[in-house]
Amino acid sequence: MHIVVPLKQSPDLVEELEVNAEGNDIDRQGLKLQVSEWDEQALEEALCLKEASGANVTAITADWGGADLVLFTALAKGADRALKLVGDFSTTMLDNHRLARALASTVEQLGANLVLTGVQSVEDLDGQIPVLLAAMLGWPHVSVVTGVELTADAAQVKQEHSGGLVAELEVKLPAVLGVQAARRAPRYAPVSKVRQMQKGAKLEQLSVAAQDAGSGLKVRRVFKPQVAARAEILEGTAEEIAAKLLAVLRERGLSL
Amino acid sequence: MTGDVYVVVEHWNGTIAEVSFELLGLGRQLAQASGGKLHALVLGPEAKEVAAACGAADVTICVEHDALAGFSPEAHITQLAAILKDRSPAFTLVSNTSKGMDVAPALAVALKVPVVTNVAAVAVNDGAIVATSQLYGGKIAVEAELAGGRAVLSLLAGAFPADHGKSAGAGAIETVVPAAQLGGSRVAFKRLIEAEASDVDISKQEILVTVGRGIQDKDNLPVVQELADALGCPLCASRPLVDAGWLPKSRQVGKSGVTVKPKIYLAIGLSGAPEHVQGMKDATTIIAVNSDPKAPIFDVAHFGVVADLFDVVPALTEKVRELRG
Numbered sequence: 071m072h073i074v075v076p077l078k079q080s081p082d083l084v085e086e087l088e089v090n091a092e093g094n095d096i097d098r099q100g101l102k103l104q105v106s107e108w109d110e111q112a113l114e115e116a117l118c119l120k121e122a123s124g125a126n127v128t129a130i131t132a133d134w135g136g137a138d139l140v141l142f143t144a145l146a147k148g149a150d151r152a153l154k155l156v157g158d159f160s161t162t163m164l165d166n167h168r169l170a171r172a173l174a175s176t177v178e179q180l181g182a183n184l185v186l187t188g189v190q191s192v193e194d195l196d197g198q199i200p201v202l203l204a205a206m207l208g209w210p211h212v213s214v215v216t217g218v219e220l221t222a223d224a225a226q227v228k229q230e231h232s233g234g235l236v237a238e239l240e241v242k243l244p245a246v247l248g249v250q251a252a253r254r255a256p257r258y259a260p261v262s263k264v265r266q267m268q269k270g271a272k273l274e275q276l277s278v279a280a281q282d283a284g285s286g287l288k289v290r291r292v293f294k295p296q297v298a299a300r301a302e303i304l305e306g307t308a309e310e311i312a313a314k315l316l317a318v319l320r321e322r323g324l325s326l
Numbered sequence: 327m328t329g330d331v332y333v334v335v336e337h338w339n340g341t342i343a344e345v346s347f348e349l350l351g352l353g354r355q356l357a358q359a360s361g362g363k364l365h366a367l368v369l370g371p372e373a374k375e376v377a378a379a380c381g382a383a384d385v386t387i388c389v390e391h392d393a394l395a396g397f398s399p400e401a402h403i404t405q406l407a408a409i410l411k412d413r414s415p416a417f418t419l420v421s422n423t424s425k426g427m428d429v430a431p432a433l434a435v436a437l438k439v440p441v442v443t444n445v446a447a448v449a450v451n452d453g454a455i456v457a458t459s460q461l462y463g464g465k466i467a468v469e470a471e472l473a474g475g476r477a478v479l480s481l482l483a484g485a486f487p488a489d490h491g492k493s494a495g496a497g498a499i500e501t502v503v504p505a506a507q508l509g510g511s512r513v514a515f516k517r518l519i520e521a522e523a524s525d526v527d528i529s530k531q532e533i534l535v536t537v538g539r540g541i542q543d544k545d546n547l548p549v550v551q552e553l554a555d556a557l558g559c560p561l562c563a564s565r566p567l568v569d570a571g572w573l574p575k576s577r578q579v580g581k582s583g584v585t586v587k588p589k590i591y592l593a594i595g596l597s598g599a600p601e602h603v604q605g606m607k608d609a610t611t612i613i614a615v616n617s618d619p620k621a622p623i624f625d626v627a628h629f630g631v632v633a634d635l636f637d638v639v640p641a642l643t644e645k646v647r648e649l650r651g
């Protein structure tokens with residue numbers, strides 16, 4: 071069983087995002103990137119499957135931001151192989167079609183049985199990666215997955231729906247699963263282990279050709295929505311704010 | 327190409343999802359703007375039952391087949407693509423639910439048209455379709471123009487009023503023969519597991535305290551639990567805290583949790599991602615505490631406090647306790 075886990079680096083939302091000078095993208099100069107949180111969940115689920123039934127796990131990421139560190143960390147967590155996609159990714163930021171096409175050709179070359187990746191990232195304008203990737207590969211897919219069990223040629227999958235409903239599905243392999251949450255919280259890679267990988271482990275590289283057919287979208291404008299247009303802001307010391315909040319609570323129906 | 331609009335209607339076992347009315351309402355507007363007809367697409371053995379709720383559409387297309395029972399992404403995409411391939415509508419509207427996340431991008435690839443995800447507004451300007459998406463947890467909006475005048479749009483639940491999609495009228499019903507390939511689906515729907523019964527039903531509370539990742543550590547939970555206790559209400563959480571196992575699933579507010587409409591909703595240390603807001607935006611009074619003045623939660627809140635929750639929450643708890651004696 072060969073499980074491929076594409077990891078996407080996307081902006082850390084804890085940082086303030088700015089719009090670029092042209093007004094057609096966020097400002098990516100010096101932007102702090104991190105592995106998309108749902109991709110972290112996908113990697114964790116892949117490693118759990120490896121532990122449960124002996125799969126091989128290959129982590130892949132595109133060569134931008136801190137790609138090397140991302141891959142060494144995946145190795146430190148227990149991935150068997152780490153592969154960096156090299157090429158021109160300058161047009162893939164708000165174009166998941168291009169990134170998915172690069173991933174599709176990579177997955178075909180690697181000969182995977184299963185792809186696990188995050189159900190979404192914070193910058194999906196033109197569809198989510200797992201579904202686009204599956205459509206391009208011609209493979210079946212399931213999104214919002216919260217549990218995976220493998221048999222020889224199929225995956226038993228839990229798919230989460232609104233209102234706490236969970237569906238059980240059986241998917242023939244090869245397949246792509248968009249992971250929402252792993253069976254346990256993502257493991258942590260000790261810094262010493264990551265360093266050890268940086269010294270000893272080797273990252274594979276694969277060149278991907280420039281991808282022509284993109285999303286078909288033209289980004290006209292990127293802007294910050296008007297925030298705080300509605301909320302009345304309560305100010306003061308913690309003590310004063312608490313008093314104001316209490317007044318609001320009582321006025322709005324809290325009976326004390 | 328026609329100016330027609332097709333809405334993918336969602337249901338479980340014959341009960342239509344509220345979000346489908348939002349799509350039908352928007353669909354009606356778009357059909358008017360582009361001079362086309364509004365079609366509803368209903369798949370599954372219960373299609374005819376659901377069609378009765380789709381009076382807002384000019385035509386409701388029903389497909390009944392066992393492979394379309396429950397939800398198999400592949401079977402649904404195969405069937406939808408078979409219907410839409412030759413009809414070339416201007417718009418195919420899908421909601422941004424779990425089902426919609428599976429359907430929208432795959433359908434777009436199959437139909438060779440662009441797709442826009444997380445859409446909160448749509449306009450037609452001089453024949454060009456312009457969709458506005460909320461990205462980065464609702465912090466940044468992106469306006470995208472679609473080439474070719476055709477699109478699959480995946481719409482955020484709650485972004486469009488449902489009222490416009492509800493109609494007592496009855497449109498025409500068109501029954502479509504199931505696609506031949508349905509039998510060969512590689513994804514089989516097995517069963518639906520109902521939500522676990524829980525100690526409290528958070529959808530029935532007058533007041534709720536909800537905490538997000540701003541609480542930082544499980545060990546800090548007592549800070550907010552004490553406020554909830556003082557107010558006599560359950561403590562709820564955003565999804566990441568539930569995924570981490572800090573609070574039970576029954577306490578999760580949002581798209582994949584519970585939709586709540588209390589009189590008072592206290593949102594503490596949560597950013598207001600669209601998936602969360604979807605589940606609480608209709609609360610009568612929303613009060614948000616967040617250290618980031620630009621957090622999107624302040625957009626839906628009626629009252630906001632820009633401060634460290636570890637300062638404000640204990641002070642408020644104290645005040646409530648004093649009053650309660």
Ligand SMILES: Cc1cc2nc3c(=O)[nH]c(=O)nc-3n(C[C@H](O)[C@H](O)[C@H](O)COP(=O)(O)OP(=O)(O)OC[C@H]3O[C@@H](n4cnc5c(N)ncnc54)[C@H](O)[C@@H]3O)c2cc1C
Nearest residue numbers: 538539540564565580581582583595596597602617618635
């Ligand atoms: C298919 C799908 C379904 C989903 N369903 C749901 C759902 O049902 N419910 C849900 O909630 N999410 C859901 N999500 C997840 C959602 O996208 C967000 O990731 C999540 O809501 C973020 O949670 P948060 O606001 O607690 O965390 P964050 O976005 O990390 O926000 C934390 C906030 O805390 C603030 N903060 C930090 N420190 C302090 C402090 N000391 N004092 C005050 N404020 C502080 C920060 O400024 C920040 O705004 C879903 C996602 C997917 C893909």
